[in-house]
Amino acid sequence: MDPDWLEDAPLLRAWVDAQRRLAAGDLRAFTVPGHKHRRDLIGEVVTGDVPLYGGLAPIRDADALLRAAEQRTAERWGADWCRYSVGGSTHGNQAMTLAVGVPGDTVVVDRTCHRSLLLGLVLSGLRPAWVQPPIDDSTGLPLGITPATIADTLTSHPGARAVFVTSPSYVGTCADVAALSQVTRAAGVPLVVDAAWGAHLGSHPELPVHPFTAGADAVVTSAHKALSALNQGAVVLARTDLLDPGRLDRAMEATATTSPSGTILASVDGSLTLLAQRGGQLGGVLLDRVRRARDRLRDVPGVVVPDSTTLRGDFDDAKLVVLLAGTGADGIAVDREMANRGFILEMADRDLLIPMVTLADHDGAVAALAAALAETIEGHRGVPRGTVPHAAWTVAADQAMSPREAFFAAREPVPWGDAAGRVCAEVVAPYPPGVAVLAPGERITRGALDALRQARTEGARIAYAADPTLDTVLVVQA
Numbered sequence: 001m002d003p004d005w006l007e008d009a010p011l012l013r014a015w016v017d018a019q020r021r022l023a024a025g026d027l028r029a030f031t032v033p034g035h036k037h038r039r040d041l042i043g044e045v046v047t048g049d050v051p052l053y054g055g056l057a058p059i060r061d062a063d064a065l066l067r068a069a070e071q072r073t074a075e076r077w078g079a080d081w082c083r084y085s086v087g088g089s090t091h092g093n094q095a096m097t098l099a100v101g102v103p104g105d106t107v108v109v110d111r112t113c114h115r116s117l118l119l120g121l122v123l124s125g126l127r128p129a130w131v132q133p134p135i136d137d138s139t140g141l142p143l144g145i146t147p148a149t150i151a152d153t154l155t156s157h158p159g160a161r162a163v164f165v166t167s168p169s170y171v172g173t174c175a176d177v178a179a180l181s182q183v184t185r186a187a188g189v190p191l192v193v194d195a196a197w198g199a200h201l202g203s204h205p206e207l208p209v210h211p212f213t214a215g216a217d218a219v220v221t222s223a224h225k226a227l228s229a230l231n232q233g234a235v236v237l238a239r240t241d242l243l244d245p246g247r248l249d250r251a252m253e254a255t256a257t258t259s260p261s262g263t264i265l266a267s268v269d270g271s272l273t274l275l276a277q278r279g280g281q282l283g284g285v286l287l288d289r290v291r292r293a294r295d296r297l298r299d300v301p302g303v304v305v306p307d308s309t310t311l312r313g314d315f316d317d318a319k320l321v322v323l324l325a326g327t328g329a330d331g332i333a334v335d336r337e338m339a340n341r342g343f344i345l346e347m348a349d350r351d352l353l354i355p356m357v358t359l360a361d362h363d364g365a366v367a368a369l370a371a372a373l374a375e376t377i378e379g380h381r382g383v384p385r386g387t388v389p390h391a392a393w394t395v396a397a398d399q400a401m402s403p404r405e406a407f408f409a410a411r412e413p414v415p416w417g418d419a420a421g422r423v424c425a426e427v428v429a430p431y432p433p434g435v436a437v438l439a440p441g442e443r444i445t446r447g448a449l450d451a452l453r454q455a456r457t458e459g460a461r462i463a464y465a466a467d468p469t470l471d472t473v474l475v476v477q478a
């Protein structure tokens with residue numbers, strides 16, 4: 001690693017120093033973590049694990065070190081406020097719900113939001129005015145939420161305190177954040193973008209612009225998804241003319257661990273510094289790699305691999321999304337065979353596969369993935385199906401009570417067949433993408449129930465449900 005580069009990442013620098021001192025035996029920790037770096041207790045799993053406090057810096061100096069690193073990242077983006085997190089975008093999303101409004105206030109939220117935001121509404125007591133993305137007819141994928149939708153919803157909810165939008169979506173489609181921010185600025189409300197999958201955006205001219213550069217008031221990003229940070233590493237950026245910095249601090253602190261991993265924080269710092277220094281080059285190579293994989297897969301009759309030229313609106317061309325309906329192949333069976341061949345994919349359902357490719361992949365590995373996928377899909381070829389949007393993209397929510405009221409309400413399990421019309425008391429989501437099909441406080445529809453059953457029958461993992469067999473569903477007691 002280039003030592004000059006390391007000087008721009010103070011947390012990573014501190015981690016490297018801590019490892020040297022540990023190896024030399026001159027860092028004797030009488031702090032947490034309790035493993036004390038011994039590898040003869042639970043083995044190698046503790047390797048490299050140092051805390052922020054007492055690991056990256058003496059306990060009294062660690063906050064200043066962390067703030068210095070965050071300040072550098074804020075400056076790179078022109079942000080007024082920046083915080084690193086070891087709690088993923090989940091932490092960032094939930095903190096942002098605690099940073100706007102007071103319990104009972106309304107916020108505009110896209111219904112395709114991740115469940116972390118939904119549960120942020122439970123924590124904060126905010127009431128959602130849901131908005132839906134348009135669906136692309138030919139692929140069934142959700143497009144970006146439109147400015148007109150946000151403008152209309154802000155007009156019908158003049159007291160709304162913020163707008164929460166997911167961009168990019170799990171499937172790589174992006175909203176026009178610049179246009180959305182014009183609408184929200186005109187209304188004087190902050191625009192918060194969940195860009196968990198978009199940390200690399202803006203690093204190359206052929207990628208969509210980063211949502212913070214485009215004008216979002218706050219952006220939540222996972223540094224462990226598109227970048228090279230350790231799992232759980234995340235970053236939140238904000239401008240503070242519409243958001244109160246003190247409130248942002250309190251919200252972030254309230255939901256954070258008091259024992260943050262210095263190793264994860266160092267990896268966030270390193271991955272953001274790498275992006276700042278070499279993002280253009282790495283982003284360009286990544287785009288080429290994914291384009292070659294796309295071309296290879298397009299040779300398979302019936303396979304659709306969308307990109308920014310085929311989809312209306314913005315798309316993250318570094319995202320490889322493989323649509324199978326035209327081949328008749330069952331995506332879950334393809335996924336299983338790929339796993340047997342040693343390729344673990346990020347998402348698979350009957351109709352769609354997402355092998356996650358990042359700037360850390362090598363050309364050869366991505367070419368091998370594309371070749372194996374092409375062969376496996378051929379081997380599972382069947383009768384072509386029509387395109388059906390995933391149930392998670394089309395929920396028409398009828399909010400009978402707030403998510404928070406439903407979360408705390410007395411509940412009872414009812415047989416699946418009797419659940420339609422009742423108010424849901426839990427989150428039920430096919431995972432991935434982790435977007436709730438049933439959510440607390442919403443009136444359950446027969447359509448949602450059928451879609452979940454079908455997803456389960458097709459082999460999808462049904463997450464968060466008290467009864468993942470779907471024989472019963474938890475509803476608010478009548």
Ligand SMILES: Cc1ncc(COP(=O)(O)O)c(C=O)c1O
Binds near residue numbers: 087166194
């Ligand atoms: C859109 C979106 N937001 C937030 C999250 C949560 O991110 P993390 O796993 O970093 O907590 C996810 C996770 O997949 C996601 O898809």
